[in-house]
Amino acid sequence: MSAHIIERIHSQDPRSKAFGLRGWLDRLAATNRLTVMRPGVGLVHELAAAAKRLDGTTATLFPRPDGHPGSVVSGLVSDRAWMAEALGVSGDALIAHVRKAADAPLPWREITNAPAQEVVHRGPIDLTRLLPIPTHNEHDSGPYISAGLTIARDPETGVQNVSIHRCQINGPDRIGILLLPRHTDHFYRKAEAKGESLEIALVIGVDPATLLASQAIVPVGQDELEIAGALRGEPLEVVRCLTNGVRVPARAEIVIEGRLLPRVREAEGPFGEFPQYYGERADRHVIQVDAVTHRLRPIFHTIVGGGLEHLLLGAIPREATILASLQRNFPGVQDVHLSLGGVGRYHLVVKLRKTQHGEAKNVLLGAFAAHYDIKHAVVVDTDVDIHNAREVEWAVATRFQADRDLVVIGDSQCSKLDPSTADGLGAKWGIDATIPVDAPEMKFKRIRVPGEDSVDLDRLVDPGASWRTAIG
Incomplete structure (x- = not known):
């Protein structure tokens, strides 16, 4: 042969x-x-x-x-x-x-x-x-x-x-x-x-x-x-x-x-x-x-x-493990994401359907316990796309107050390959960027233009028009 x-x-x-x-x-x-x-x-x-x-x-x-x-x-x-x-x-x-x-x-x-x-x-x-x-x-x-x-x-x-x-x-x-x-x-x-x-x-x-x-x-x-x-x-x-x-x-x-x-x-x-x-x-x-x-x-x-390739091979299995760990204790957790900006290991975003005051903080503690590599974690609501860094940043910008929603844990086991640690000993912080469960409905209502997702642009656009001709 x-x-x-x-x-x-x-x-x-x-x-x-x-x-x-x-x-x-x-x-x-x-x-x-x-x-x-x-x-x-x-x-x-x-x-x-x-x-x-x-x-x-x-x-x-x-x-x-x-x-x-x-x-x-x-x-x-x-x-x-x-x-x-x-x-x-x-x-x-x-x-x-x-x-x-x-x-x-x-x-x-x-x-x-x-x-x-x-x-x-x-x-x-x-x-x-x-x-x-x-x-x-x-x-x-x-x-x-x-x-x-x-x-x-x-x-x-x-x-x-x-x-x-x-x-x-x-x-x-x-x-x-x-x-x-x-x-x-x-x-x-x-x-x-x-x-x-x-x-x-x-x-x-x-x-x-x-x-x-x-x-x-x-x-x-x-x-x-x-x-x-x-x-x-x-x-x-x-x-x-x-x-x-x-x-x-x-x-x-x-x-x-x-x-x-x-x-x-x-x-x-x-x-x-x-x-x-x-x-x-x-x-x-x-x-x-x-x-x-x-x-x-x-x-x-x-x-x-x-x-x-290096980052994704580290991130994807960890996401599966962390999600399983969190869902065993917090049934409202729907998804997790290890961002590439956090080298696929250090930065975690958690999507949570929150029902209780303080629940997001407990989720943060559970996330840090799920894997020692996690250094920074953010918990957001279900209306936030956790794979979109701009959406996560928006949630932090509009739903987070540092004196109320920040969790800091010092002298924690972290990654030895993080050069900012002392041979793997470092600090972790977590951000609760979720809406308070008793917030008035309109206080955190996201703006939306009706039809923005379904409008037929091909029907509305005139591809051959000159703007000068168009305005008469």
Whole structure:
């Protein structure tokens, strides 16, 4: 069977309503949302510059960058509507779909022969020779894997966790990784306490559903690959790594197998992060690479730090989780939105059907408890479009008084990547921009011109008229 036929079989899955990676690229190309660059674009800065210039307009594919035999893609899901389309749902159903998948995950299905292992490289490994790894920002300390799914297994239970961490190439077979205090770090501490390595895999180039699932905010012990299956509408096929027990998506483009070394730290950073500042240089954890496997003609996915793809992948799963958390305690909460101006993590807007005095303030406290990244939150009424920054600002301007409606909480756990905090310790504020429940009807009645939404402008406009002729 030819390599071309093998590739087509492995990139198509008619049972799922969601797109695979290569099928999604076909879809983007067919709808003029994929720009293919000329071969030879520079891996240092030039590739990221082109991807960032087209961010949110088209995805970008870079064949043979810097003469490397591989290809790089960026901007796969740099629009909220694209993500919904890639999952096979409507835009207004996206958050509900993500929430449902997190609540009802599908166990994955293990297979033995997988596209992700069509080509196998064992030692000696030279990552930059095998893979076209870009350098993005001006002061980044070197090439980074920025869109790799980090998959680790709990050394006690075997349950997996999937996340994305920045990964710096420290040497031919050595990777520096920033672990924040979340689930992978929890697994690592268990292994390190016994003086053992933690088995790990970095998976590069997956379908949009699996990419989004990796960012789900779920309790430790829940495997995000099962959420990916629920998002796709069928169990995700996985395959066991060749050098350890980690299970990885069977149709991934590239898999780097390795171990997080115990009691070893090496310098990592700086690196351009989602807040659009550099994450500082410090001694970080280290992965020793044992093997690299990949598909025929693999596609290396890279995410440019602080771009729309980066922000949306963080925002959408958090919105689903925060909405579920708030609705458990406040049935009047109808929707939430993490704004891009707040880097998809720090600024939250909540739509509330308020029935009680003080309810909005309780919702603010619940929002801060839902995720420590939330720094500023605004609660508005149901007549405000929370996805429209101008409408939210209008609600604050006309329904908020600082001495009455402002909540400030100091010395709170915040994001360590927010440079205004003291290593993650900072303040939060919340704004109640809702109408008092006992306000007279006309005091906050929004003005409206009858027919403004339904008037037939085509019937009224004279497209060929001169204004001088028109006035007689």
